[in-house]
Amino acid sequence: MTVQLYARDVGTGTPLVLLHAFPLSSAMWLEQRQGLANRFRVITPDLRGFGGSRLGTDEPSVDAMADDVAHLFRRLGLQRAVVGGLSMGGYVAMALCRRHPDLVLGVVLASTRAAADTPGVRENRLRQADVIDRDGSVQVLLDEMLPGLVGPTTYRQRALVYGRVRGLVQATPAPAAAWAQRAMAARPESFETLRGLKVPALVMVGDEDTLATEDEARAMADALPNAELLVIPRAGHLCAVEQPDLFNQAVAEFAAAAARTTR
Secondary structure, eight states: OOOOOOEEEEOOSEEEEEEOOTTOOGGGGHHHHHHHTTTEEEEEEOOTTSTTOOOOSSOSOHHHHHHHHHHHHHHHTOSOEEEEEETHHHHHHHHHHHHOGGGEEEEEEESOOSSOOOHHHHHHHHHHHHHHHHHTSOHHHHHHTHHHHSOHHHHHHOHHHHHHHHHHHHTSOHHHHHHHHHHHHTOOOOHHHHHTOOSOEEEEEETTOSSSOHHHHHHHHHHSSSEEEEEETTOOSOHHHHSHHHHHHHHHHHHHHHHHHTO
16 A cells, blocks of 8 residues: 655755765755755655654555555555655665656766665664654664764764754654665665666766765666666765755756756
């Protein structure tokens, strides 16, 4: 059963659908809505359970999240869009490319990876999900995950950005956080999907990202038939939040080119 996603929808032009990271919400895309809406129709949904979207009763699955996004396309009357995903949003974007390739005009994969979780990462996700369920809070994510979401430059020089990220993590509903961790733990690898992609791709990674590394970004770019790789300086995992101007400029150029080549 698909869930009707709450989405902010601003601007006009080529549709640009941006899928948020874990454990945040579409609020993380504030600078993208402000910086890109003068050239694009920027649509930023809350994935199921996050922000203004309800969780539903489905088993945890990244595919279910992708089907929700496809349902949103139909509801908004979108034929095709440039789809961007950061971290968890990247997993959902790749699942959308696999399940609903006709909707995707181009894909932006930021701070994400095409490989499935290693056994250690998977076990850690499932442990955190169990702790979240037991405690009814996301404190374990604040303790264990928050420090890795931004790079050391942001931590030292951009206190407001770090504070905002902390606030977004704190606001995450515990049931959604546990559900999403289990969904990500169960996801398959996506290299086959990337190799078969018929549309252009932009792969981005922060040079200070320790959660999704430059090597992993390069492996994705190498698998894609038509991709460019951009390493964003002085940015950690949340490169769109840490370096919004660089991120927006790259996405704007990519989306404009993708729209031109498919006319």
